[in-house]
Amino acid sequence: MIGSKRFAFAALTMAVMCASAPVVAADQVGPQGDAANGKQIYLRDACFTCHGRSGQGGVYRGPAPILAQTALPFDGFRALLRDPPGDMPAYSEAVLSDKDIADIYAFIESLPGPRSPKETSSSQ
Ligand code: HEC
DSSP: OHHHHHHHHHHHHHHHHHHTSOOSSOSSOOOOOOHHHHHHHHHHTTHHHHHOTTSOOBOBTBOBOOOTTOOOOHHHHHHHHHSOSSSSOOOOTTTSOHHHHHHHHHHHHHSOOOOOHHHHHTOO
16 A cells, blocks of 8 residues: 555656646646557557557456546556556556556547447548
């Protein structure tokens, strides 16, 4: 638990530092990640087998939540990866660094997520 407090503090410090940097298409606060690299990790570490290639959710081992357009803040996102509540395997820092998680988070935030029929029918 001491460790997670330290992480939380580090993330907070990073968030404060990033606040002054130009933000690309971010409507949620989180460390700036590299979405392209995040996609590679997402595929490499097999997140897609359960959550779908577009983060649309899946049913590989029981239902896995939709990740695209996640409402989770970065801290909550990382905490879930480190210590998932249910069937998801835990990803320790040896497997996924905080930077990797930030990249995955950026990738997930870049996903369009489910669209309403209205949006789809007015496609240009
Ligand atoms: C074996 C299937 C499986 C794999 C692989 C997997 N997940 Fe999950 N994930 C789940 C399930 C099931 C849940 C629901 C919570 C639980 O059961 O632990 C979940 C929950 C989550 C959540 C919380 C979503 C929410 O809105 O509550 C996030 C974020 C997440 N996964 C991200 C990832 C990422 C990133 C990876 C790859 C590094 C990954 N998962 C790999 C099955 C998986």
